[in-house]
């Protein structure tokens with residue numbers, strides 16, 4: 612199963628928003644074939660593992676190991692459970708169950724009813740962690756939320772805007788390597804969220820231009836629609852979803868959603884994202900937006916890059932309350948916080 616988890620990771624992020632699954636076949640204690648979920652819409656892990664086996668007569672005596680319950684429904688692809696049964700595999704070892712209501716135990720049921728010997732829950736937590744976005748989306752009915760910011764040694768996220776000059780000189784807290792890492796993080800999430808001030812101050816593109824992979828959907832909070840139409844977030848490099856109090860019709864790759872401003876702002880943004888089938892959001896700023904999600908207790912992981920500089924004055928970085936953090940990891944200048952999910 613540990614090998615299956617390694618395989619599953621190979622399918623990320625291309626498989627998303629499908630879960631990325633790893634599968635392998637064992638015969639007489641030897642791995643005879645392996646597979647993982649293809650890019651979104653393509654064959655599932657089990658299909659690839661079975662297809663990659665040259666000597667199909669071994670299937671009758673083989674055990675299939677898979678990180679997720681085999682599917683039982685017709686989606687973009689036919690049910691894996693049917694293929695497993697048809698191929699004559701008698702024993703299936705499964706990691707996690709599938710929280711997608713279209714499957715939710717039916718894959719396991721199908722296999723058992725066909726006479727397969729089924730074991731469920733092997734390294735389930737580790738199997739599920741690969742697809743934390745997919746699980747959070749289905750079980751909590753909201754996207755998986757990652758907070759990310761860079762701060763100076765003295766805990767500032769940005770200089771005061773009056774100190775940035777009329778031309779709004781860009782400022783950098785961290786080096787180009789952590790910026791590239793940030794673009795890699797963008798490629799892993801389905802959407803990226805920032806507030807109005809961040810767009811007005813920085814004019815960010817919010818794309819993955821320093822890494823390979825698809826740019827996330829740009830979700831922008833613009834209450835009164837004051838972001839100018841020539842801002843980079845309106846270019847054609849990625850779709851954009853504007854959350855606003857105003858009513859607007861969609862144009863090309865720009866969608867609008869209306870919201871009523873209240874103390875449940877983060878919750879409302881999550882509901883809109885859920886409606887748009889967005890399984891994960893990376894929140895990059897500004898400080899107010901990050902703090903809103905922290906205060907409403909709507910986050911899962913936080914990545915804080917620390918630069919070597921000091922600003923002495925500026926906009927303070929967000930604060931995570933310690934009792935909400937289950938684990939903190941410091942590696943070089945990157946601090947990672949994992950949320951205590953029991954809170």
Ligand code: AOF
Nearest residue numbers: 632648655656681682686687688691711
């Ligand atoms: C599996 N193996 O490798 C994956 C599964 O539209 P489809 O046909 O691609 O189905 C997508 C759903 O299938 C997805 O939401 C999840 O429930 C399951 N994913 N199942 O047997 C796989 N990726």
Ligand code: ZN
Nearest residue numbers: 655681682691
């Ligand atoms: Zn499947």
